[in-house]
Amino acid sequence: MDKKVFGVDIGGTTIKMGMFSSDGELVDKWEIPTRTEDNGSNILPDIAASITRKREELSVSKDEVAGIGISVPGPVDDNGIVHKCVNLGWGVFDIDEEMKKYTGVPVFAGNDANAAALGEVWKGGGKGYKNAVVVTLGTGVGGGIIVNGKILSGSSGAGGEIGHILVNHNETEKCGCGNKGCLEQYASATGIAKIAKKKLKEDDRPSVMRNARSINGKVVFDAVKAGDELAVEVAEEFGRVLGIGLSIVADVVNPEIFVIGGGVSRAGQIVIDYIEKNYNEYVFHASRGTKFALATLGNDAGIYGSAKMVLDGVGS
């Protein structure tokens, strides 16, 4: 029976939604705004109403829906309990149960970084691998760990929070999490820009980066490709810190592949080159030679992974 599956990815400003066939083909995708007012109490009803409208538009009956997968920008445990989601105004509650009330179909929720990881392993850069770590280099550094094809959520939904691994004991500035010296202070889009600005300030060698209106990962790696000396040093520093961070992740979970996504990864293979050589220098010998690949689903990874959570959940 070819049932349909809905994948929903809740972000701070928009909610991405997709309808999939049961073999994972994306049939349609669309977005609605995220209404965070009133402690985010409109979010789930808005999603339910939008799914109903889409069903009607595409003549899909409720009985044809296998389930709805939802990715949430905060920790969600294996029982579908959201452990607070500050961006949405949410406290602790059972999102699977709550959403089921509005829709009457099975609901499977997970953390957004974990869902995106599952999406990339299902249909993206990690396709075909059962043990993978998907790393998202965006405003922060997010991680999703897949073990034997399943998301490793952890006991309170905080599995894969690799952006907060301590990599610099001497850092004096605080990370958003309150600690100092976290991986994401150096390897995120914000982090790489900060490394570059510091270098441009402290060093008076010429650099094409000085002409940029604002510094970001793209500016840095474009300059690296143009042979800019200072940019190469920034990329080295970024690659060293991230290579160390991922070597530590491999010492714990020993994946077959790292899939690198997020804004910074848009610079392409060159980003992986800088990470990989440092990774192999620092990792325990038994994990040397782990594969690296770029993520390929971009902003759709979350809806793919959410749909896959339904297929895994219904099947299991």
Add this chain to the structure above:
Amino acid sequence: MDKKVFGVDIGGTTIKMGMFSSDGELVDKWEIPTRTEDNGSNILPDIAASITRKREELSVSKDEVAGIGISVPGPVDDNGIVHKCVNLGWGVFDIDEEMKKYTGVPVFAGNDANAAALGEVWKGGGKGYKNAVVVTLGTGVGGGIIVNGKILSGSSGAGGEIGHILVNHNETEKCGCGNKGCLEQYASATGIAKIAKKKLKEDDRPSVMRNARSINGKVVFDAVKAGDELAVEVAEEFGRVLGIGLSIVADVVNPEIFVIGGGVSRAGQIVIDYIEKNYNEYVFHASRGTKFALATLGNDAGIYGSAKMVLDGVGS
């Protein structure tokens, strides 16, 4: 049907063996020497012969044996492939298949630290927990990660190699693995002794540790209990490094509990106290408050875990 299960723990000098009832009661345990000559080619036949003798002694027929679990001091992947085991002279081979030839019953092999972890979660200090990390503070620092009740072996059997997490970027001495600044250089029995010796050499304050014939974890923690100032500083340093190391592990796999075993843990709750306070200072907030407990199975953890591998394997 009350079948019997054999749990085998291969060490560098002795092989520990146990016969269990299918509900996990240890019926009998014994040891045989490990013959590492001839590339360890006698080890599996020796184990098979010893199990046959034990069966005959206890009048257990071959049909009553559910299977044999074997823990190996090297990486073993989920398919039972040993990826070299230098201590035993072993190369890469399928131990499940090989051992089955000698015994004719199902065989399930795994890494020794992982098997010990499974044992502690089944019948020891982590009993009742489904997401746990078992840390063995012995000559080195070993780790075994349990996710949803199953061992996380990793893609090449190197999951849980937490002793080789980089915690000190400034270390000049090499770890046994060839890298510098690994967790086990500070948190193992050898590591804590080294911290103590260094402090005793560099500092001329009085200390009861100066009277000890040789320095080990017990000497240090006995001195801490007696209020020895220098020993307290050694324990602080040990706790800080291990607390940081385990905070990193929690950022990756977010367990419910850490179970601390190995020689150093024999000093008791005081070891946990030093680790736990540092852990909570460094860990990502969502993983704060993870439980800590002492391992309780001692040297039997490996045979318990090996038996459990059979029960899980036969059942799955």
